[in-house]
Amino acid sequence: MSDDIEPVVPVEQAIVPLSHRRILVIMAVIGLVGSVAGAIFISGGFGAGVFIGSALAFANYYWLKVSLKKIFDLAAETGEKPRLLALKYFLRYIVLGTVVAILYATGAVSIVGVILGMGIFGFAVVIEGILRIFSNPVSEKEI
DSSP, X not given: OOSOOOOSSOXXXXXXXXXXXXHXXXXXXXXXXXXXXXXXXXXXXXXXHHHHHHHHHHHHHHHHHHHHHHHHHHHHHXXXXXXXXXXXXXXXXXXXXXXXXXXXXXXXXXXXXXXXXXXXXXXXXXXXXXXXXXXXOOOXXXX
């Protein structure tokens, strides 16, 4: 046996970077379409709930991105456990939970719409996966 392992697929083709920008665009489209459709077909409160939930999903995404970058940058520079920054990471859940609890308690918008709006990241990732599956044709070697 040889110690040299040759890759079946060239490295340039094997690694496909994730399309964060496209996922964010898909999130925005789903949020806008969902809020307009919810307002038209269900109620204005439902559409507003989807819109608010979508805004919370974007805030959650960027807050998570920034807090994780700070945690890993500090850990890479100093090598110590970033306890205070990890607490800020969990603060995100507390703030989002508080906002959702206030929206629920006031009854200002549909809580189901808010929760559906907050799920747009998951919907966007599924749509991105489907787009990737159908946009890359199967090569002859894979069959």
